[in-house]
Amino acid sequence: MSLAIETRKLVKSYKSRSGPISVVSNLDLQVEPGEIFGFLGPNGAGKTTTIKILLGIIYQTTGDAYVLGKEAGDIEIHKQVSYLPEKPYYYEHMTGFEIMQFYASLFGIRDADKCKKLLDRVNLGNDMNRPISQYSKGMQQRVGLAQSLLNDPQLLFLDEPTGGLDPIAHIEIRDLILQFRDEGKTVFISSHELSDVERICDRVAIINKGEIVSQGRLEELLIGGRIEITANNCPDTLVAQLRGEDTMVSINHGRIIVDMPDSHSADAMVKKISASGGEIVSVIPRRKRLEDLFLEAVGEDNRAKGRQIGSMTEKEEGDLS
């Protein structure tokens, strides 16, 4: 069986006065059929650009992109895929039901019952005759999901499907996505909501500055954990001593919190804190989270490329001054 999505050395660059700018660089992706695949990355990493290339909305500069075994952009593929963009907008003068009918007509589907059933499925059965302008964000997102199911797609592209939703709408959307997998659909999610991705995705790829920095099955990527040490009455000078490779330290009124990988020695850290007069409150081992993996992968990549999260390099500071 062919891959649901495959890209080989995919490059997308734009011309600028200072030379070409690469938004996607040598991207190699493989998404298996029937899995929920998380596509993660900071803002501007190239996630939406990649999705647009896969849908044929924009064109790659070089490299290959295949969707369901055919070249990306092939109009025949569009009959088997769906796309829910980030913050979708629907024609506000239309009702939920009219929106469904409109999108159905683009597939040549004239089945009012199907539209109603799908709206029922996303709990909008009672609101389908209200104009979209009266819908909440969550309701609009649910209409988006309903329209994305009109063609019973094999592959769904969801761009930030839970972004900006309240917790209840969040859970509803998450549950719907899990149902899609149960129905054998492949779901490609681009998201910042790492906790959601961790809960529902089978595999993830982390992209930074257009390049994949980590890719694999979640259970394999999340091997290894972290340790959190909390201590009181610590001097401010201790922070600099404790900070190190992949170790985050914060201090507030003498209360210090150290977050470090479990591969580092907790004993040595505890001794350092005690020697400085600090009183250990707790030492808590915890499972590695996707957030940790994300920060590690993006942080390492940024360091390798001379840029730190939340701070500027000397060059950038110089440029500003």
Added chain:
Amino acid sequence: MSVILSIAKTTLGEAIRRKVLLVILLIGVLFLAIAPALEALSPRQELTVLRALTLGIIQLTSAVIAVVLTVYMIPNEIERRTIYTILSKPVRRWQFLIGKYLGAVSALGLMMALMTGIMLLVFVVLRKIEGPAELMMIAKVPFAFFIQMSLLAAVSVFFSTFASPIVNFFLSGGVYLVGTLFDSFFKVLSENSTLNPLVKFMATVIHVIVPNFQSFNVQNSAINPGQQIQAEGLMYLGLSGYAVTYIAILLILGIIVFEYREV
């Protein structure tokens, strides 16, 4: 075909609800309604002035509506991301563009029909028309304007495939002005053998490329009683053929540009 019609229908539904268009339409309708009161300001013959004024109002309002309706059409779809949900369906870009154009022209037609209806109603109520034959003669003029505005909308849709709304507004407005007011001027320049070759060449290019909007201004026969158009049916057929050819060329060019455009 159903895809194009669906997009056209949705575009029409959205266009007739756009507040800015409704405001322009309302202003046009208000002017049409008060036009009979303005005729006293002019020393010219009452009937001539009233007809020229009302037809002028319809033409000007329609031109503004045609441009405002179309300059935002494609950029808005991109900005609001609706284009992504549509183009990710089995919809080809040319179907999208043609659907948008047809929707815009339908909305334009509806608005022009409303204005024409009001104008005719004013004439009938004020007894400014003698019989159905004269009514028909006047009603034909907005029809010619409609063909003219459909051509203007095609110009604007073509520009909207690559230009921002503001730039498009001035480009389309400029093409309309040149095609309406200066077509004869450029024609004379292009035929003047004593002129600098470069200027002559430029004038010829402008004369050939810019549609001759002036030829759709057929209001003289309706404004001045007694004037008649020879072979009227043939003339309207010719005008329609001219417009359809230009519209087809503009839309094909627009499709080519839009096909390669990154949205």
